[in-house]
Amino acid sequence: MDSHRLLVFRQIARTGSIAGAARALGWTQPAVSQHLRLLERQAGLPLVLRRPRGVRLTEAGQALLRHADAVAARLQAAADEMSALAQLEGGTVRLATFPSAGATLVPAAMSLLATRHPALDVRLLQAEPPEALELVVAGEADLAVTFAHAGQRPAEPSGLVSVPVGTDPVRLVLPRGHAGARAGDVDLRSLAAERWIAGCARCTAYLEEVCGTAGFAPDVRHGSDDYVVVQSLIAHGLGVGLLPRLALDAFRDPRVAVRDVPGLRPRTIQVTHHREAARTPAVRAAVRAVLDAAADRSAGRRDPGQGRAADSAHSAASSS
The missing domain is CATH 1.10.10.10 (Winged helix-like DNA-binding domain superfamily/Winged helix DNA-binding domain)
Structure with missing residues (x-):
């Protein structure tokens, strides 16, 4: 053919x-x-x-x-590799990422790339994990930073490989005046009667799963995949919610309190690319930058949280 x-x-x-x-x-x-x-x-x-x-x-x-x-991706990988070899780590790498990583982890990785490989042209695309993977499959992005909640199997279309980046703890977010805001850790079962603010489709499925494990179905009143909107709704007393630490690092509404929930497992972060692209210097450099940026965050970043809950979350992240 x-x-x-x-x-x-x-x-x-x-x-x-x-x-x-x-x-x-x-x-x-x-x-x-x-x-x-x-x-x-x-x-x-x-x-x-x-x-x-x-x-x-x-x-x-x-x-x-x-x-x-697959043929187009293989040809693009070949072209990129030849270009990188000719230009000594020159060329272009296109990185797709979900919003909270795009506001925290990925800019740090891009900064590392700019320092290490100033000739490398890095292009950022924002997309939720399913769409980001489709961009990689179609050859419109070279790699994607994605996430999967505990219990959810990360999607990996044929021909793609994923490298684990780390974990992202999920936290409970409450109005500052809520009774649970004065506690240390909060038992999820104590929130069975609360109204809930849900996130994206995968985050909503995770919320329903963990609440179901705790013995109740959450009364989801509102939904938004924008973590700024979610926190604003919570701050106005319209419900409570779960948000990952990356989202809270990207933006923290001063009117909300953040607490740990014992037993709430973190979501996993990974970076995915075509199997053939692993030989491309630009892609290898980008993967390394993402991994190093994640390691820097785990080792040196203090979660700007609330009292004991923030300290315990940082300790858990550093030991993971």
């Missing part, structure tokens, strides 16, 4: 039309159509269904697109 035609087909699939692929490639539509016909002849199956305003992939086309993505 001709790899060049495979990449042309990938452009058709990504743009959703032959005209869109022609514009992206700088070709004529007949030239793109001819490559598609020849590829379908090689495949022995129709790959697209032509519609008035574009195309829709057939089942065979969807299967072939996965291979086309």
